Amino acid sequence: MDPPTLPATRLDVDVDLGFALFFFFLLCFFLLITIIRCAQLVLDPYSAVSASAYQEEQTEE
Numbered sequence: 001m002d003p004p005t006l007p008a009t010r011l012d013v014d015v016d017l018g019f020a021l022f023f024f025f026l027l028c029f030f031l032l033i034t035i036i037r038c039a040q041l042v043l044d045p046y047s048a049v050s051a052s053a054y055q056e057e058q059t060e061e
Contacts, residue, residue: 041048
């Protein structure tokens with residue numbers, strides 16, 4: 001006779017699917033952060049420039 005088969009437990013997880021979903025959600029997270037950062041840059045482009053870039057150099061005469 002065949003040995004009795006155990007019922008599938010909740011620990012039976014497809015590891016490849018887990019890794020794929022993890023990296024997919026990680027990619028989506030970075031994409032969302034990039035979209036937000038680009039939108040902020042489009043709305044206010046001068047906020048990313050430091051104040052020292054606006055200062056004129058003092059020339060000695």
